[in-house]
Amino acid sequence: MPTQLSVFIAASVDGYIATLDGKLDWLDQAAREDEDYGYDAFIATCDGVAMGRGTYDFIAGIEPLPYGDRPLFVFTHRPPAPRAGVTFWEVSAHEALAHWTDRGLRRIYVDGGRLISSFLAEGLIDDMLLTTVPLLLGDGIPLFQPGARRASLRLDHVQQFASGMVNRRYVRVTEANAHG
Amino acid sequence: MPTQLSVFIAASVDGYIATLDGKLDWLDQAAREDEDYGYDAFIATCDGVAMGRGTYDFIAGIEPLPYGDRPLFVFTHRPPAPRAGVTFWEVSAHEALAHWTDRGLRRIYVDGGRLISSFLAEGLIDDMLLTTVPLLLGDGIPLFQPGARRASLRLDHVQQFASGMVNRRYVRVTEANAHG
Numbered sequence: 262m263p264t265q266l267s268v269f270i271a272a273s274v275d276g277y278i279a280t281l282d283g284k285l286d287w288l289d290q291a292a293r294e295d296e297d298y299g300y301d302a303f304i305a306t307c308d309g310v311a312m313g314r315g316t317y318d319f320i321a322g323i324e325p326l327p328y329g330d331r332p333l334f335v336f337t338h339r340p341p342a343p344r345a346g347v348t349f350w351e352v353s354a355h356e357a358l359a360h361w362t363d364r365g366l367r368r369i370y371v372d373g374g375r376l377i378s379s380f381l382a383e384g385l386i387d388d389m390l391l392t393t394v395p396l397l398l399g400d401g402i403p404l405f406q407p408g409a410r411r412a413s414l415r416l417d418h419v420q421q422f423a424s425g426m427v428n429r430r431y432v433r434v435t436e437a438n439a440h441g
Numbered sequence: 442m443p444t445q446l447s448v449f450i451a452a453s454v455d456g457y458i459a460t461l462d463g464k465l466d467w468l469d470q471a472a473r474e475d476e477d478y479g480y481d482a483f484i485a486t487c488d489g490v491a492m493g494r495g496t497y498d499f500i501a502g503i504e505p506l507p508y509g510d511r512p513l514f515v516f517t518h519r520p521p522a523p524r525a526g527v528t529f530w531e532v533s534a535h536e537a538l539a540h541w542t543d544r545g546l547r548r549i550y551v552d553g554g555r556l557i558s559s560f561l562a563e564g565l566i567d568d569m570l571l572t573t574v575p576l577l578l579g580d581g582i583p584l585f586q587p588g589a590r591r592a593s594l595r596l597d598h599v600q601q602f603a604s605g606m607v608n609r610r611y612v613r614v615t616e617a618n619a620h621g
Contacts (some may be wrong), residue, residue, distance in 0.1 A: 266607040274571075274594060275585035275613060276456050278589075285489060381455075381577060393452075395596045397561060397589040405455035414454060416575045416605035425596035427609060431454060431575060 263282045264361035265368040269303045271392035277401030278374050280323040283319050296422045316373030338433050354383045384410035388432045395425030408415045444541035445548040448557055449483045451572035457581030458464045458554050463499050473572045476602045478572050487550040496553030554582045564590035568612045576606030
């Protein structure tokens with residue numbers, strides 16, 4: 262079984278995951294403490310985390326990194342100083358998947374707009390939990406960049422929160438589940 | 442009361458309302474005859490329709506136009522030959538709203554990615570019924586272009602269909618309903 266590649270991300274109604282300068286204050290303000298958007302349950306099923314360099318730079322100052330003992334894979338052309346538990350590499354989406362599969366990892370959390378889009382361009386994302394925040398941001402880092410491989414998705418579930426947040430979970434339709 | 446400005450539109454999960462050449466076959470294939478996404482109920486409450494020239498050109502060949510006796514307003518810098526019931530004009534979003542309000546129109550259906558975005562840039566859209574089609578299109582005409590006025594929205598309702606389509610309705614938060 263190839264490693265399952267999963268997205269868990271929040272975006273504004275107009276499709277931005279962060280402001281252009283990487284700010285998430287609008288998301289923090291919209292989220293409510295008493296609502297469970299599913300992150301803890303999700304990350305508990307992942308045994309690795311992948312992100313691009315832009316996303317890493319926003320969390321690099323956090324010590325320890327917020328992923329427990331899960332290995333972190335950072336896609337970058339300009340690796341910074343080595344860090345325990347972090348692989349800085351320059352590989353294609355297919356090469357990364359082959360490595361994770363060889364290593365026996367079952368599920369990787371793929372994060373960050375650019376990295377998600379590069380995996381979607383290869384048709385490699387298996388499932389996406391998308392949280393839509395009830396606001397228009399106007400500009401920012403887009404969740405989806407042009408170039409995703411055209412594909413049908415199966416809607417797995419929808420959940421609505423009192424805050425106005427909406428979770429939608431989509432699963433890639435493969436031949437095995439196209440008629441499911 | 443100013444005229445209410447409303448959006449009713451379908452987009453792919455990655456945010457496209459049509460392919461780059463304006464095709465909607467992917468939407469027609471995903472929609473099911475036995476599912477009611479709400480268009481008939483919506484259009485029944487509108488007493489006018491607005492769109493940009495790009496959208497108009499796709500429906501211009503339909504005779505009669507599919508909006509009954511509702512006046513159609515086409516925003517264009519290059520008006521074609523006159524047509525009964527159609528106003529080709531070159532006005533700002535604010536000028537259009539003032540005209541509709543003066544004319545006593547209660548609700549206008551604002552259609553097309555560019556026109557929707559130009560009204561969102563002015564903060565003038567009152568409500569949006571967004572249907573998300575369960576597929577990745579990869580490229581196309583985006584529903585949201587950068588530049589929407591930053592604004593909180595109130596989630597009015599969510600509806601999930603067996604096909605995997607999801608309707609979300611958002612209402613602009615104004616001072617009058619900010620605490621509703």
